[in-house]
Amino acid sequence: MDQADIPALLSRLASDEDASRKMAVFKLQSSINDPAFADVFIASGGLVILRRLIMTTGGNTLAYALQSLARLLEVDMGWDVFEGAAAGDLVERVVELVVTVPLVNILRGAMSILVALVGHSQSASGPAPKGGAGHGHGAAAVRSPGMFGFRALKPAVAVYPQFFELVIQQLQSADHALCANALMLVNALIRDAVSASDNGNGGAGMGGVGGIAVGGKGAYGGASAAGEEWSKFIKRLQDLGLIKAVYNLMQSSALQDLAHPLLEFQGLTKVLLRKWREVRVDLERPEHRRALKGLHLASAPDRYLPNGVARVAAEDGGADAAGKKGSRRHNPEKWRRLGFETESPAAEFDMAGFLGMMDLTDYVRKNEDGFQKLLLEQSSRPLSERCPVARASLAVTMILYEHFEVDKTDLEDARGYQALDNIKNNDKLFRPLLLQWSRLHTAGLHAFFRMWKATGAQRDDFEKVAELVRILIEQVVGQASRTKDVLEVEEDLQEYDCGRLRELQMELLELSFEDQWGQHLYQVREELRHEALQFVKEQRIRCLLQGSWFSKPVPRQHGQHGRQDSYNTKRGRLYQPWRFARLSHNRRYLHYADFAQQLAHDPGLDALTEKVDLGTISSVVSNVSAPNGMEVETQSIATSTSTILKDRSGGVPSTATKPTTKITIYSYVDGAEEAAQRNGNGNGKSGGGDSGDPKEEPILTLFPLNHSLASEWLDGLLMLLNQAPITAETNKLVSLVSEYGLKIRLLNVRLEAVYAGPAPGAGVVPSREGLDDDYYYEV
Incomplete structure (x- = not known):
């Protein structure tokens, strides 16, 4: 709307016809937040007419008038309406509307005006208190002579004591704009209390508001007579369900529409907690x-x-x-x-x-x-x-x-x-x-x-x-x-x-x-991992020294050339379902023998007629993997032979315990022997090279009875050959031992050693006083 149209607008606003006034004030609310327009409007006496509309009209006309005044205050103009003897009547009228009128569009405007009225005491007196995000009431730096803040509301609240109860009820309103305005009013009241305490009110406001922030601690607040009044007021707000209402809003789906006032309430809560902590406990109080x-x-x-x-x-x-x-x-x-x-x-x-x-x-x-x-x-x-x-x-x-x-x-x-x-x-x-x-x-x-x-x-x-x-x-x-x-x-x-x-x-x-000693910890980890690897290597080798029972699968009755299992037929022996293997004390030979049944006691080395020289082993191959793709528990890693399922009846291992893993030990043999073995039993690896080249041949096959035994023997053999372990169980055990070693070392470090800084004199550059350039480095 153009500024030249303001006289005609004022004439229609002052009209006795409700339709004319309603249309005029409807247009006014969309233009009055323009400072240039508002300045001319106020200079032409528009505030008096706007105030009259708020005091005397109802319905949409009243709603538009309230919204117009709220927008005028948002640009920090029109504060004169709250000065003079009639200011109290206007505040009481707005409070009355909040208490008595259920219409949402009227309640929104009335709440907005009260938010500006209470908040103006802080913006006019200087910067807002810490943590309280103001609503921006302009650049006014000089306090107005009118009454603002909670003091402006006290006479009207005395007339309508149910006012705060209805404000808290609006926090549960389905209209998010109204809900936001109610919360902004609560925030403004809290900010006003913080301002009062910061201005030397003896903690009057703070005593009560602390009860809001921390959920009902106002019972111990209030250091002065004024503070006791505030404590009663805040205690009443709490009893009306303020904390529960704001808590529910923060958890609701309406968060985005109420984000700013909710975040402000959260910030003010922290301010109050901080101020309470800053109050010293004094037995003189x-x-x-x-x-x-x-x-x-x-x-x-x-x-x-x-x-x-x-x-x-x-x-x-x-x-x-x-x-x-x-x-x-x-x-x-x-x-x-x-x-x-x-x-x-x-x-x-x-x-x-x-x-x-x-x-x-x-x-x-x-x-x-x-x-x-x-x-x-x-x-x-x-x-x-x-x-x-x-x-x-x-x-x-x-x-x-x-x-x-x-x-x-x-x-x-x-x-x-x-x-x-x-x-x-x-x-x-x-x-x-x-x-x-x-x-x-x-x-x-x-x-x-x-x-x-x-x-x-x-x-x-x-x-x-x-x-x-x-x-x-x-x-x-x-x-x-x-x-x-x-x-x-x-x-x-x-x-x-x-x-x-x-x-x-x-x-x-x-x-x-890690942050403090990153490089040192890396070195310590490497040392501990090496120690853990040696520890686990010794544990695995001791399993081999102890010896273990292995099963043997039933051989094919009619293999190639009508022969049975290559190892047994070669030696002219009948099928024997059990094999026992043990490492010699000097760790140079792997002794083994086949048995028709498991013995009551593990056989000694003298009963093991076959042996393999570890120096001749070229590689160890296995299909060892965690059962069902799952990681085996740490407790099963160090399983000894005493936990192995044994069939003392001496029969062939049952189908239920049939091993699924196999460890094959290979050794190099010359081409002639390899060719002879290929022609004799057909079990050698096919090779396409020259017959005189050395080829790998399996010299011993072991079928462990369970996964833990397979891990022990496979990695034990690899470690004996100075190779790295490959099974998940062994690697997990190495990591477990090294991590425990690191934690034990960390627990032995004193806390002050971490944060104490360098020792006295450390890092000080020596003085060169009295020295010349005649020096050399000894390499």
Whole structure:
């Protein structure tokens, strides 16, 4: 619309005819976000007419008027409408519309105006607080004389106390635009509270809003009278289901339509968590003293054991005071009994701040019976074996704090907003589990107790258990999808296998050492692999020295030239179904013999009439492979002959145990002998070369009874010939031994040795003071 048409537009807006006004305000909403047009509109008195329309009309006319004012505020103009004596009436009218009118198009505009009104207190006073992404209310740098922020809403909310309940209800609206506006209003209120606390309000706003961020910890907040008012307000929002509503939105399919306000709420949650951590625990503050006193009382200090002896009697240093009235007051283990390291607990909150105290008190409040039973159980153990409950709670708080990268809020928000503009369906930006902080802390603390018990830890092992819990949180919470329910996460934290956690810890430790000592680790691995190869070689050769039974297949009754098996017919022997082979003590000969049945005791070398000189072996060939294409378990690798299936009846091996693997040992023979063997039994390899050239011929065939035995003998023979092993079982065993060797060496490295840096004086270039150029290198 052209600026010249503004007088006619204003005339139609002021008309008494509803149709004329409706058409005029409909056109106004599409043009008023042009700053040049808006400037002329305001100068011509348009704000007064627009305000009158909002105060007196209804239906679509009212919806268009609200949308026009919202768009005017978006370009940071028209704030004069909220100044003067009548400003309160306009705010009350907008709040009334939110409470009383169910029409979506009216609610959208009303919510947008309230978002701008509350947010204007931050944009007008300077930069927005950290982590709170503002909605861009222009470049105004001077605070307007009107009332903005939550203060502007307080009188109207007093008239319509159900206002916040209806705002929270709109978070469940099927209209995504309305839902987004409601969430932006909540965000603006939180930002206003953070601004108030940053401006020296004594943490008034922060005390209550912390309850929103971490799921209901407002009960311990509020450091001043103003703060108590905010705490009640935020506690009410929580009771109305704010956390649950936003959590559901983050997990819903409406994520893309609500991405910006949801990401902002997530960022503000981190801001509040960070501010809570920055609050020092000070026993001079009444609410901090009350929180610690509540911990002490919740531990049931006056509870007695079933035998009538006070619990203090079961503790170190408290036996003399047992049963005496008032002895608990002077108990020297008052705070250490709860898991603190000293009797001055306030100092132990330095790292986690008041956030750590809130988490601990919240856990005790919700699990009081379990807390008392845990303390009672721990009191029966030696002091060195007790799990320090309070210390564990603080450790879990910091693990969650670091996991969610609370201190990186600013950078994360910047990256997040850029990603939202460029990438669709990027679920990794959203962390709905952050809103379940309290439940995650409780589940993490229970996991800590479980790890402590499962590992048999003692006080000196505290950091090791904490590291396991850190890995557990990273594995379960860090890898949880956006839509994974918090109940499933809690179950995973309680059921995750401790052995698997230990494996992950070793993998992470190895990766960290890889980064720090890459070249050194490569050398160590090579050394350990060589040692492992020698170890496995000796193990395989010892299997050969021990000897093993092999089966022999039934020979063909009528082979070539009417002969039977080549080896047997050559020696004129009858078929014997069993063969025993053993390596000689000097490891130079492989002795073997055939038997009609397996003997009760393995035969000695003197009973083995045949032998093969290892020096004459040219190659060893086999079809050894893992059964059914599956990898064999490590336990079966070192199977000895005692585990081999034996048919003591002396009969031919049954079909069920018929071997499927074969090991053939070859040796070179001259051409004449090869030709004779070919003519005699037809079992030699066909060759097309000169008859005098040496050819490979099979001199011994072994049929192992199982895969493990085949792996032992095949790789054992190859290693005797100074060749590399080829079976999967042997290579797996080599890798297993070398990896265990590496892990043992890594566990022997002190942590400070990794991060301590070079030794004093290392890398210092010697001074050349007093030296000339008359020098030489000794090669």
